[in-house]
Amino acid sequence: MSGTKPHLTRRLVQLYAGLTLYGASSALMVSAGLGPEPWNVLNQGLSELTGLTIGAVSIVVGAAVLLLWIPLRQRPGLGTVSNVFVCGLAMDATLVLLPNVHALGVRVPLLAAGIVLNGVATGLYITAAFGAGPRDGLMTxxxxxxxxxxxxxxxxxxxxxxxxxxxxxxTVGVGTVLYALSIGPLAQFFLRRFAVPGPAAETVVASGGPAEQAILQR
Structure with a gap:
């Protein structure tokens, strides 16, 4: 029992650090202007249409996707609900802090940093094992x-x-393609780096297991 609280604390820290970093890394890709990850192409388009911030749209879309879980009989967890809100809020906050960048010599490193950090974030929040993200659950x-x-x-x-x-x-661009090609290997690498010792980790680091497959699809 003495190890239960530290174990839970570590998982909670990983969950919210991962979700915050996920939103921030998405903001870096958006700011680079070379093409964000697929779901943010949709969020960006809806943002243009509605006038809402891309983070706010991300929250609305995430909530809408979560509603689709009902007929699919999927069960959300703390991580599922937190994913909807934390990622969108972190993305908007980061975009406010980032300066406008125009030089390609800055935008390319910004994109690369965003993709790598997204892989780190994915490893963190998935290995916390508090439930799949809304889009992961839709897919599974x-x-x-x-x-x-x-x-x-x-x-x-x-x-x-x-x-x-x-x-x-x-925006669809080289960043969208690079993300699609690299997020799988990056996520798998960081899954193993951040795995929480104990039974909760076994479901997310087993090679080829459903949970590992799912995180590659967000």
């Missing part, structure tokens, strides 16, 4: 209901959000 829920492969469902969802976001005015 559809996988469970349809029997289609995770890869097919991931591709279908992300192509849909990118095309929709682009049509609404979101």
């Amino acid at each position: 829920g559809l996988h469970g209901r349809t029997g289609r492969s995770i890869r097919l469902i991931r591709t279908s969802i992300e192509v849909t959000v990118v095309v929709t976001g682009f049509a609404l005015g979101g």
Whole structure:
């Protein structure tokens, strides 16, 4: 019992540090202007359409996706609900602090830093094991209901959000492609780095397991 509280404290710190860093890293990619990750292409497009900040749109979209869990019989956890709010708030806060950048020599490192830090953030919040993010749960829920492969469902969802976001005015660029190619290896590396010792970690670091597959799809 003596080790229970430190174990829980570490997991909570990892969860909220990871979610905050996820929002901040997303802001770096948006600020670089070379193409954000797929879901932020959609959020960016909706932001242009509605006049809301991209972080606020991210919260609304995350909540809407969470509602889709109901017919899929997915159960949210603390991490699921926290994901909706913390990432969006952290993204808006970071964008307020970042100066406008125009030089390619600054935008490229900003993009690279955003992608790497996103991988770090993913490793942190997933290994905390407080529940999948809204988009992860949507994917695994559809996988469970349809029997289609995770890869097919991931591709279908992300192509849909990118095309929709682009049509609404979101930016698609080299950053979007680089993120898609690199986030899997980065996330897998940091999953193993930040794994919390004990039973909670076993479900997220087992090679090829459902939880590990899911984090690569956010």
